[in-house]
Amino acid sequence: MTLRPRALELEELDLAPGLDAASLRADFLRKLYFELAKFPAVATRNDYYLSLAYAVRDRLLHRWVRSARTYFEGRHRTVAYLSAEYLLGPQLGLNLMHLGLETQARSMLDTLGLSLDDLIEQEEEPGLGNGGLGRLAACFMESLAALHLPAIGYGIRYEYGIFDQEIRDGRQIERTDRWLRLGNPWEIRRYEIACPVGFGGSTQRVQDSSGNWRMLWTPERIVLGVPYDTPLVGPGKSNANFLRLWGAAAPEEFDLEAFQAGDYRRAADAKLQSENIAKILYPNDHTPAGKRLRLEQQMFFVSCSLQDLMRLLLQRGTIRDFADKFAIQLNDTHPSLAIPELMRLLLDQHGLGWDESWGITTRCFGYTNHTLLPEALEVWPLPMFARLLPRHLEIIYEINRRFLEQVSARFPGDSARLRRCSLIDEQGEKSVRMAHLASVASHTINGVSELHSGLLRETVLADFAELWPERFTNVTNGVSFGRFLGLSNPRLHALLREVLGDRYLADPAGLERLAEHVGDAGLAERWRAVKRSNKQDLAAWLQRTLGIRLDPDSLLDMQCKRIHEYKRQHLNLLHVLYLYQRIRAGIPASSVPRTVLFAGKAAPDYFLAKLIVRLVHAVATTIAADPRARELLRVVFVPDFNVKSAQRLYPSADLSEQISTAGREASGTGNMKFALNGALTIGTLDGANVEIREAVGAENFFRFGLTAQEIEQRAASYEPRAELARDPELGQLLHELGSGAFSPGEPELFAPLVRSLLDRDPFFVLADFRAYVQCQERVERAYQDRSWWAAASMRNTAAMGHFSSDRAIREYASRVWHVTPVDVSLP
């Protein structure tokens, strides 16, 4: 219940904290005393970080309250972004930048003998995502705020995020990510909100008081969702949106009866079981594992989120306004249980009829697909689904029955098509196909690059595209320029501000004006100097924190992303082995010293990916031990790739490796971040590479390899061993690798990798090898022409405007969500 004391007009509460150094300093000290109960003699670096974060948070909250009030009073459509992952990255630096407080913070800390950089470094990032998909959700939330679009990002507050990666003896070791252990100053728990979510049990047809038949679901178990909110602002006087992440709690703290009977274990069991739901992020980016818990997580967060939307709506409107008030975006199929859950709430709790409920549902949902890989398309075993979500399964059956009727009417007698389209896969172990569910209920279905959206229409969702061509569209991904240029590359940012004006980030399309300056030799010199200084900084950091040596004068060649066969880190490594072989043979392949840097996590149970990590280390060690080679060639692995380390890496790359098998990488976003920071790309025609190449010009992009179409054509008859007959040098490299040349004492170590390449090579590594080597030769020749390289680098940055997440969000806003900016007046 809300209280409205007349004497307490909101205006009086609208206290805007000052943005000058003196007010910030006063607040900073106050937080140290009154929030943390510390004084300087005993305060730690974390205390100072927390004090600053709390002081900054107050300044965000002010905007948030203003925005919330404006949204509450208006009749705007709000975006509800549903995503099982948000890879937010550290907040302090970005918030300071957006609030325009960085200089003030730096100077006031200076006067206290503290360093802002140290406090920024202290922040532990929330790693609540696996990779590209989670980071995209975070970029989108940043852009939604920047563009003044009302939005709530809903997800799960995992107690443990993506594992921390350590390397021991060249092997990946996973460590629990205890990101909350030192406190999280950005979140606010809302104690008064708790959403019950049911699991298991049974359903029954009952008659209500007005004589209508309804389904009554009696769950066997209830878990409570409790919200934790994180405010998010954009640059300048932007609105504030927020991320609402659900933590799990038990409805009763413990079983009191059991406790009184002395059974303490049983007393606490139910509580533990409930809390498990939000315990840990699903750490696997390709195979289905921990299935049941994962299904529970998905139901848990979408149910909480929909209940929350209804609660917000009913404060001012009626349930029938739901679709006018909210546009719900499904970030892949992970939140697609929201479809039957919304239907259930409308039918069973609000008493609407099927047609009206379905009308509301289909006006709300948009679905973004992020993968075509068959093993990553979500399906749930039917028996498990039935046990856990009996009412939802009934609803899915009814959706399916009506849908298949439509299909039959359009394509009479086509039973093969019915089998293909059905939401239930009837072959083998029956299962629920989540991509089909999402497609049937969504008004708009999009892929994340032109190529990917085209393939989606032609392959995985071809039947749906034939039925409803108007639903299909493309929204190419984009990245946050604020974070991945403004914040992480201050030198380049300063140079661009000088050339393009202070506000160039507000309109990324304006970056293209940089192209007019490409002939300016003075600017080119400064451009190179920025890259060189960034490389020096990276070298110093690697030396200091990991004891790794990096030569800032070498060509810095980076592949930073999850380790996966389709991303082909092993193709990159084969090229390294090729270069090494040439050096040993005394062939001066090139006079360009090169550092090949890898970073990325392998899924804990993905054997070949983990073997690739070992191979990177084995090759690095072998080359580093060889005095003939180590000045010309080095391999470096930077452990624990995350947003924080990514921000350090992108600005200093010369060359960006985007070498996935064509047709497999839906879009990629690292490709955009590297190019934005002036790296040139070596890449296949895959995902957004295709559009990046068009934007920067083919002459400024090193393209190689088979196209998606060629791969498709060759798939049935591809024989990897036949590649060796054509390329004996490649055969020699594989032979060496397979026979232990890089694993002394363990000659068989890399044999499984070699066998997989020779027997099946599902990702066409061998087929693309020679083209890749030749393309790398072009890279080396080009790198020797310093002024050409600088010009191409500038052209890359200049052409990146299109790949800003602001552009992507504008497209979603106008073509998918039909939402418009709302101006919040900020003093």
Ligand code: F58
């Ligand atoms: C990625 N998907 C795509 N999935 O691979 C990448 O091409 C694209 O740029 C990006 O999405 C954004 O659209 C991705 O990161 C996951 O991490 C899933 C997490 C949940 C388990 C299955 C993989």
